Amino acid sequence: MSEGAVRWGIGRRGLPLAPLVLGAAVAALAVPAMAHDPLFGLGAQVLYKDGIAASLQWRVAQAGPRRAQEAGLALTYGITGDWAAGLELPWELAGGGGRGDLRLFTKYRFWRRDALGVQESAALALRVGLDGGATAPVLGLAYGYESRRWYRWASVRWHHSGSDASTGGDRLLLDLVGGWRPRPGGYLEPDAVWLLELNGELVRRAQLGGAAGAEWFLAPGLFWTLRNYAVKAGVQVPVHRDLEGPRPPTRWRALLVFEGHW
Secondary structure: OOOOOOOOOHHHHOOOOOHHHHHHHHHHHOOOOOOOOOOOOOOOOOOOOOOEEEEEEEEEEEEOOEEEEEEEEEEEEEOOOOEEEEEEEEEEOOOOOEEOOOEEEEEEEEEEEEEOOEEEEEEEEEEEEEEOOEEOOEEEEEEEEEEOOEEEEEEEEEEOOHHHOOOEOOEEEEEEEEEEOOOOOOOOOOEEEEEEEEEEEEEOOEOOEOEEEEEEEEEEEEEEEEOOEEEEEEEEEEEEEEEEOOOOOEEEEEEEEEEEEO
């Protein structure tokens, strides 16, 4: 999941009662109920207070001759207007299949600035994978900018290798993302935002050996929403690789997500 769906903007300070004022506010802000986050990177948005979001995800990755596929169900709850938490249950589809390790995640937005038709925010995120009692945490820091037509994000994440130390050490993940809405519309209309991500993975060699170095990817994607439902899809393709060790080169990765919130 792109770390949860969000409702923000008009409803935070209370909805005006006059339909004319409400219509003007919606037109000025153009904030869809499903806010936008990157597909492969980390965004700064959080779920609104007491909101519930659910997503079905499908991931596939081709590395050397091996193809890995994973489906997943993610649930998110908005604890406050700036703090959300949830869980993700993955299911391996290749190699005989089977339930993957439960992942718990949380995100806290510690900074937000609103202007006419624009919102900027920054957030901290933590994800922990449970693997027989061992943890493989991911700690992240994200910045996001969202306007009627343009988006931009930047994030950095540190991924502790945990039980995967035999194939590589800790990873530093870097993301720069831009987004463009070709046609700003109203809340009741379908909405599409095109994304282009630059994702970097810097791998440190583990004590047990494994790969070390860096991989960089370009990832075009689409975020399509209708009211409080969304479809997200994207493909990662490598543009630079400087890895040493037994880890096979990544050929491509794909992500498809169906998401809704209530």
